[in-house]
Amino acid sequence: xxxxxxxxxxxxxxxxxxxxxxxxxxxxxxxxxxxxxxxxxxxxxxxxxxxxxxxxxxxxxxxxxxxxxxxxxxxxxxxxxxxxxxxxxxxxxxxxxxxxxxxxxxxxxxxxxxxxxxxxxxxxxxxxxxxxxxxxxxxxxxxxxxxxxxxxxxxxxxxxxxxxxxxxxxxxxxxxxxxxxxxxxxxxxxxxxxxxxxxxxxxxxxxxxxxxxxxxxxxxxxxxxxxxxxxxxxxxxxxxxxxxxxxxxxxxxxxxxxxxxxxxxxxxxxxxxxxxxxxxxxxxxxxxxxxxxxxxxxxxxxxxxxxxxxxxxxxxxxxxxxxxxxxxxxxxxxxxxxxx
Amino acid sequence: xxxxxxxxxxxxxxxxxxxxxxxxxxxxxxxxxxxxxxxxxxxxxxxxxxxxxxxxxxxxxxxxxxxxxxxxxxxxxxxxxxxxxxxxxxxxxxxxxxxxxxxxxxxxxxxxxxxxxxxxxxxxxxxxxxxxxxxxxxxxxxxxxxxxxxxxxxxxxxxxxxxxxxxxxxxxxxxxxxxxxxxxxxxxxxxxxxxxxxxxxxxxxxxxxxxxxxxxxxxxxxxxxxxxxxxxxxxxxxxxxxxxxxxxxxxxxxxxxxxxxxxxxxxxxxxxxxxxxxxxxxxxxxxxxxxxxxxxxxxxxxxxxxxxxxxxxxxxxxxxxxxxxxxxxxxxxxxxxxxxxxxxxxxxxxxxxxxxxxxx
Numbered sequence: 001x002x003x004x005x006x007x008x009x010x011x012x013x014x015x016x017x018x019x020x021x022x023x024x025x026x027x028x029x030x031x032x033x034x035x036x037x038x039x040x041x042x043x044x045x046x047x048x049x050x051x052x053x054x055x056x057x058x059x060x061x062x063x064x065x066x067x068x069x070x071x072x073x074x075x076x077x078x079x080x081x082x083x084x085x086x087x088x089x090x091x092x093x094x095x096x097x098x099x100x101x102x103x104x105x106x107x108x109x110x111x112x113x114x115x116x117x118x119x120x121x122x123x124x125x126x127x128x129x130x131x132x133x134x135x136x137x138x139x140x141x142x143x144x145x146x147x148x149x150x151x152x153x154x155x156x157x158x159x160x161x162x163x164x165x166x167x168x169x170x171x172x173x174x175x176x177x178x179x180x181x182x183x184x185x186x187x188x189x190x191x192x193x194x195x196x197x198x199x200x201x202x203x204x205x206x207x208x209x210x211x212x213x214x215x216x217x218x219x220x221x222x223x224x225x226x227x228x229x230x231x232x233x234x235x236x237x238x239x240x241x242x243x244x245x246x247x248x249x250x251x252x253x254x255x256x257x258x259x260x261x262x263x264x265x266x267x268x269x270x271x272x273x274x275x276x277x278x279x280x281x282x283x284x285x286x287x288x289x290x291x292x293x294x295x296x297x298x299x300x301x302x303x304x305x306x307x308x309x310x311x312x313x314x315x316x317x318x319x320x321x322x323x324x325x326x327x328x329x330x331x332x333x334x335x336x337x338x339x340x
Numbered sequence: 341x342x343x344x345x346x347x348x349x350x351x352x353x354x355x356x357x358x359x360x361x362x363x364x365x366x367x368x369x370x371x372x373x374x375x376x377x378x379x380x381x382x383x384x385x386x387x388x389x390x391x392x393x394x395x396x397x398x399x400x401x402x403x404x405x406x407x408x409x410x411x412x413x414x415x416x417x418x419x420x421x422x423x424x425x426x427x428x429x430x431x432x433x434x435x436x437x438x439x440x441x442x443x444x445x446x447x448x449x450x451x452x453x454x455x456x457x458x459x460x461x462x463x464x465x466x467x468x469x470x471x472x473x474x475x476x477x478x479x480x481x482x483x484x485x486x487x488x489x490x491x492x493x494x495x496x497x498x499x500x501x502x503x504x505x506x507x508x509x510x511x512x513x514x515x516x517x518x519x520x521x522x523x524x525x526x527x528x529x530x531x532x533x534x535x536x537x538x539x540x541x542x543x544x545x546x547x548x549x550x551x552x553x554x555x556x557x558x559x560x561x562x563x564x565x566x567x568x569x570x571x572x573x574x575x576x577x578x579x580x581x582x583x584x585x586x587x588x589x590x591x592x593x594x595x596x597x598x599x600x601x602x603x604x605x606x607x608x609x610x611x612x613x614x615x616x617x618x619x620x621x622x623x624x625x626x627x628x629x630x631x632x633x634x635x636x637x638x639x640x641x642x643x644x645x646x647x648x649x650x651x652x653x654x655x656x657x658x659x660x661x662x663x664x665x666x667x668x669x670x671x672x673x674x675x676x677x678x679x680x681x682x683x684x685x686x687x688x689x690x691x692x693x694x695x696x697x698x699x700x
Contacts, residue, residue, distance in 0.1 A: 003508070003521045005501035006535045044357035058522075058535050060358070079625055081532040081661075089537075127444035128437045144441075190513035197505030202535070206512070207372055209394075279393075290357060293374035293391040294413045321394060 002043060002058040002222075004202040008089045012224060013054070013159050018091045021052050022072055024152055029068040034143060035115030038105065038133070039064040040125050045289060048120065048149035049074075050225040055090035056202060063101065064092075065108055075104040101129050102136035114139035120148050124294060147295075150286045155305040160226055161329065164307065167223025168327070168338040170199030171230065175339070178217060179234070185215040188234070196221055205289065211320045218323065220288045227288035229309035230339045231325030241273035242312050242324035249280065249310055250328060250335040259298040266312065278314040285309070285327070302330040307338075342460065343382055346432060350381040351457045352423070352447070353434040361633035362434040362461045363388070364557045368402040370517060371395045375443070377419055378405060381426050389419045416446050423450035432457025465633055467651035472558070473675060476632075476653060479555035480673070480684040482514045483562045486551045487687050494694040496543050496568060500525055500536035503547075511553045520552040520559070520635050528574070528666035531623075543569040546578075547694075548669045550659075552635050559635040562685050563657045563669040566692040578665035579691040585609040585658035586671050586689075589628065589640070593674060593681035595650040603627040603642045606658040615662050624660035631655050631673055652676045653684070 029037055041049045041064075046057035049064045053072065063075040073094040074086070083095045098104040109117070117137065119125055122144035134142050156164065174195035181191035185208040196204050196219075203222035208215065218231040233239070249266030257265065263280045270278050283292035285307035292298075302308065311325040329336040343351060353362035355376045363371060366378040366386065373392035380386045387407045388399050396408045409418040423431060431451035433439060435458055439447065448454050468476065489510040493503055500523050511519055522533035525547045533548055541547060545568040552561040565582075567575045585606040592605035606627045607619040618624065619642075630637025632653050638646045640654060648654065657671025672689065674681040 003504055003519065003535055006537065042356070042358055056535060079532070079621065081623065082534055084531070085534040123442035124440050126438045127441040128439075130441055186513050186515055190509045193512045194505055194509030197508050198502055200501065204508075290374035291372075291392070296414055319397075321397075 002046070002056055002203045004197050004204065004222075005200045006056045006058075006089050006202055007200070007224065008054050008091070012163055017157060017159060018052075018054070021152070022066065025052065025066055025149065026068055028148060028152075029066065029118065032118070032143075032145075033116055034118040034145070035068055035112070036109065037066045037118040037120050037145065037148070039066070039120045039149060040129065045124070045294075047153070047225060047227075047286065047289065051149060051153040053090045053092045054225070055086060055092055063104070065105070067112075073108060075101075075108060077101070077104075100132070102132040105133045106136040109137050109140065116141045116143050118143045118145045120145050121150065122146075154284065154286055155303060156226070156307060156329070157305075161305070163224045164226040164228070164329070164338065167199075167201065167221070167226055167228055170196060170201065170223065171219075171221055171228050171339060174199070175230065175232065178232075183215065183234075185210040185217065188215065188217055192217065192219065200224075203289075209321075212318070214320050214322065216321065216323055218325065220291070222289070226307075227285050228327045228339060229283060229285075229288040229291070229311075229325055230327065231311060231313075231323040233322040233324070236322045238273060238275045238314075238322065239324065241270055241275050242322075244273070245269040245275075245278070245280070245312055246310055246324060246326060250337070253302060253330070254334045256301065258301050266310070275314050278312055281311045281313075283309045283311060288327075304330055304332055306330045342464075343432075346457070346460055347430055348432040348455075348457065348460075349428040349430050350379060350423070350426060351432045351434060351460065353378045353380070353457075353461060354439050355435070356438050359435055359438060359634065361465065364633050365461070365465050367399045367405045368557070369395070369399040370557065371398060375411070375413060379419070379422055379426075381428065384426065387422055389416070389422075413440075413442070416443060420446050420450045423447065429453060430455065432460060434458055434461040462637065466630065466638075467649055468632065468653055468675065469651070472632075473651075473653075475556045476558045476560060476675070476684055479553065479558045479560040480686070482511055482516050482553045482555045483551060483560040483673075484685050484687050485514055486511050486516075486519075486553055487562055487564060490549060490551065490564075491566065491692055491694070492697045494541065494547060494566060494568065494697055496541055496694075498541050499538050500541070501538065503541075504536050507551065514555075516553040516555050517557070518554040520550075520554075522550045524548045524667060525568075526666070528663060530666040531661050532667055533669070541568055541694075544572065546575055546665055546668070548667055550657075550669055552631070554635070557633055559631050559633070560684060561631050561635065561655045561657075561671075561673050562687060563655070563659060563671040564687070564692060565668050565670060566694060568694045570695065571691050571693050572665075574665045576691060578662060578668045579670065581609065581613060581615065581662065581664065582658055582668050582670040583689065586656050589656035589658065590674065590681055593648075593656065593676060595648070595676050595678065597648055597676075599638055599640045599644040599646045599648060600642055602648075602656065603640050603644070606640075606656070607642065610658070610660075610662075618660045618662050627658050628654055628656040628671060648676055650676050650678055
């Protein structure tokens with residue numbers, strides 16, 4: 001849950017950059033003849049709105065309306081009592097509260113000439129909300145858009161990269177603390193959580209599993225809207241082989257290989273090892289919170305400034321799962337490992 | 341389950357990441373998939389579907405659902421085929437209102453009629469069995485420990501987010517799977533709680549928190565406000581109002597009571613003291629709510645005539661703003677027994693001070 005530190009700090013992300021992010025969206029809207037775009041996020045998937053406004057959707061759901069010209073507006077069923085906090089911690093100045101999604105959108109569009117209303121990442125919107133809004137504004141043409149914001153935020157700015165490296169440093173300390181915390185997976189998770197939260201992480205999604213002598217911890221952690229994904233299995237004798245496979249895959253990626261081919265390079269590196277039946281998965285940082293399960297597998301080649309994770313997992317003879325997951329930043333000619 | 345009464349051939353429980361209570365209820369498994377489902381028909385064995393491979397073993401290991409199939413968001417055919425092949429005409433979907441557009445189209449193509457089964461499943465979960473209550477009592481011990489940590493680490497100079505770091509670490513060590521927690525610190529300018537900031541706690545502050553660890557699937561909430569330094573006269577007066585309101589809600593709590601009646605009992609305390617306006621949605625959200633496998637179930641508010649039966653679990657918290665000391669939170673989770681209600685947590689129901697802390 002999002003219960004960690006929430007900060008809006010102009011020394012971290014300059015104000016102009018926030019304006020540029022909204023501006024880039026609006027440019028695309030105009031190119032696609034969309035008059036207003038609606039972005040729906042929930043507490044488990046709030047990164048589009050976070051990226052555009054710094055607002056943290058810590059409650060159930062929220063919607064951001066972006067017109068092709070003008071400022072963005074938050075539409076929410078949450079009480080106005082916390083609007084002051086939202087204004088302090090985000091770039092949003094127009095916040096509107098109401099009882100129903102349809103009524104909120106209808107009121108928002110009331111003074112606009114009917115046009116084309118775009119639903120960003122439409123496939124992931126609750127269908128009933130789409131239908132409720134369509135019914136509330138029958139004069140508007142509904143347009144189902146793809147992952148417009150996700151595509152835009154895939155490549156990190158230099159400011160975001162700096163924040164991600166800061167977060168990676170904290171997470172490295174957290175992993176060290178988890179390693180030192182003893183055999184018990186709960187102790188490891190507690191140690192990791194402590195360092196990460198004290199270090200300013202907003203969200204730490206932890207899953208731990210203990211099977212015999214093996215303990216596995218997998219964490220997706222959010223630092224200022226930038227995510228890191230890490231998986232570690234303790235008591236795994238094959239860890240060196242997993243690291244070798246990871247390095248081979250990242251090396252291939254840096255040499256210009258596609259995601260698919262780089263994955264095959266990683267698997268090839270495991271052939272001489274005791275690891276059998278390994279699975280290798282690339283996950284975009286834009287989807288770390290749900291481990292990429294809402295998207296199709298990555299295709300093509302990465303671009304500079306993109307962040308992804310490589311997850312390598314296998315089942316041993318006893319059927320116990322072991323995993324090694326690391327996050328990296330794609331750069332010119334090399335991949336910078338952010339977790340190790 | 342009352343499928344016949346609802347005219348349903350089957351129920352499909354859908355769990356997005358933030359609403360997994362129905363899948364947990366039917367499988368007893370802690371799943372991690374972005375999309376999970378359980379299909380429950382009138383006659384066949386239940387079938388689970390998940391986007392995460394590790395969930396397969398996790399669900400099977402609990403023993404309630406043995407047929408577990410992998411799906412992807414873009415290819416839910418195993419799920420769609422199962423619905424089609426079962427000859428389901430009228431399908432009830434738990435959390436239909438959250439089912440993504442693409443999946444909704446698939447599901448609507450698989451059954452002649454698709455309706456919401458959210459209320460049906462909410463009703464099924466409302467009455468807790470003895471086995472569930474045993475788990476909730478165990479979860480309550482984690483909530484008690486969480487509050488204890490909160491008191492121990494609170495001191496002038498500590499930031500809001502550092503307090504939460506300490507609490508999170510301790511409850512994870514105790515086995516909590518997750519936690520929902522809000523906080524607010526300061527004086528009578530505070531209108532509500534939010535995630536933590538960098539604000540440093542000061543002597544004279546009232547620090548409010550809503551702590552909700554999830555242990556073995558069950559959320560267990562506790563609300564307290566604590567003075568930093570000696571308890572001020574305003575903090576004491578404010579506490580007296582909230583304590584009396586919570587006690588009034590507790591006194592009204594017995595099997596067959598409605599959520600409305602409990603809310604009225606709490607709000608009447610404010611009204612008698614001339615603070616009735618602070619019971620409106622301008623100042624507060626609810627006077628409590630159901631808590632179980634989801635942390636925010638049926639609301640305890642005036643106008644909600646949901647009947648609460650024996651075995652229902654909910655928190656009574658008259659949290660709101662008043663001019664006495666600003667936003668104040670106080671409340672505990674209860675279970676309705678045959679004759680009344682029983683608190684699930686053991687934390688003392690009194691005003692606390694940071695001077696009691698011992699971890700420094």
